[in-house]
Amino acid sequence: DADVTQTPRNRITKTGKRIMLECSQTKGHDRMYWYRQDPGLGLRLIYYSFDVKDINKGEISDGYSVSRQAQAKFSLSLESAIPNQTALYFCATSDFGQGNTGELFFGEGSRLTVL
């Protein structure tokens, strides 16, 4: 089983609908991230959390919200989806700050299409 699991893997929805993408991890890492990737582009940070009580906005947080329900769970919500939120979304974890490099461990991605 994957160490970082995202659900759903694929979702098609309509403009205005509320969508939640869920992420769970078994790596025991404190830090969790949500990134978005558009075709031909790199990853852009939406939100990140360094522990359950710490939530921070990334570079493109408008239109998104997050919840860190537990150390192992970090969910991303689109309150009212719009077509330009069609993208591939990645959850990631990191063990930065424990004498490690802070490399990111990614989930398999959630492909979201907003019609």
Added chain:
Amino acid sequence: GQNIDQPTEMTATEGAIVQINCTYQTSGFNGLFWYQQHAGEAPTFLSYNVLDGLEEKGRFSSFLSRSKGYSYLLLKELQMKDSASYLCAVDNTNAGKSTFGDGTTLTVKP
């Protein structure tokens, strides 16, 4: 702000050597990462540089010059399975929060 530049596409021949460059201008620097991403898959970690110099890992090496804001990823003895996107990312905050370049799509031809 942060600016990370990589070539968009590169093509190389199986068995050859290819160098993928990355230049960056960031407000701080706490390390540079290279990730590999096959089409439709998640990125996976390749290398990390925080000090100037070359880090070697099997067929892959990564170089960093902090004074020049420059890194490269060197892939030797190219194989078809090396066809992928290669993402350069900089941790500029000393907080484990990386900013990514747009990636370089490498195509390896027979």
